[in-house]
Amino acid sequence: MAMELFGHAFSSYTWKALIAFYENDLPFTFQSLGPDTPEIGARFGALWPIGKFPLLVDDGRTVMESSTIIEHLQLRHPGPVRLIPDNPEQAIEVRMLDRISDNYVMGNMQRVVANALRPPERRDAVEVENAKAALETAYRWLDGWMAGRDWAAAGQFSLADCAFGPALFYADWVHRIPEECANVTAYRARLLARPSVARCVDEARPYRSFFPLGAPDRD
Incomplete structure (x- = not known):
């Protein structure tokens, strides 16, 4: 199942997570939040009532907070660009x-x-x-x-x-x-x-x- 990232393209913290995806060319579906996508907003609200984005859904697991999302990507979807050093x-x-x-x-x-x-x-x-x-x-x-x-x-x-x-x-x-x-x-x-x-x-x-x-x- 493809990863889903909930956020908005103008959001600074969404950028932070997107940069990690783009660095390693990871496949995902971007779920853009906004008034024109109420169905995505309803899903997002059910997953994370606090309402802060980005939010990652990876094979049924939800990961909140941009730093943690990047840590998760390196652990579960490692690529050639190591964003957290092994040392x-x-x-x-x-x-x-x-x-x-x-x-x-x-x-x-x-x-x-x-x-x-x-x-x-x-x-x-x-x-x-x-x-x-x-x-x-x-x-x-x-x-x-x-x-x-x-x-x-x-x-x-x-x-x-x-x-x-x-x-x-x-x-x-x-x-x-x-x-x-x-x-x-x-x-x-x-x-x-x-x-x-x-x-x-x-x-x-x-x-x-x-x-x-x-x-x-x-x-």
């Missing part, structure tokens, strides 16, 4: 950078986006200011970390880069990477040039009007 010390570094991406880049980007989605009377300028300041701190830390590196961890494209691809793509839309963070800017460019990430960017282009802050005329 335990390297694997720790990869998982550490994955969490840094999700918590401090993706998470702060989403704080700004979530605020923009609220009714005007409920928006919080202080929340936005704090989230952007936290993003700036994350950029500056990452700039030092990426000095002399092509990829985020373990000297190879990994789970961490699956995370940073969408995180830096959208975070730069929310709060531009400072000019002096040249390592981060170059890393983002390498990520967007990676075929698996570029495919996600292209598949998401029809949905750019969904971005509540206005998608910039770039990327």
Whole structure:
């Protein structure tokens, strides 16, 4: 039975899982969630009432959360691109950078986006200011970390880069990477040039009007 991935092509965390599928050319059916696919939404809601996507269904087994989906793919559907190194010390570094991406880049980007989605009377300028300041701190830390590196961890494209691809793509839309963070800017460019990430960017282009802050005329 083919794997099914529930998500949306504009969703940052869906991208993270899609990159792993594309890296190893794994066969799957994409179940796109949206108002025009209520039957898919009903199935998804029955499988995962919390409603956060992506969600993987693999031979009757449901796997939630993008990092766990990538771990599952490597265990059950291994391919030539090893997204979590076999070396335990390297694997720790990869998982550490994955969490840094999700918590401090993706998470702060989403704080700004979530605020923009609220009714005007409920928006919080202080929340936005704090989230952007936290993003700036994350950029500056990452700039030092990426000095002399092509990829985020373990000297190879990994789970961490699956995370940073969408995180830096959208975070730069929310709060531009400072000019002096040249390592981060170059890393983002390498990520967007990676075929698996570029495919996600292209598949998401029809949905750019969904971005509540206005998608910039770039990327």
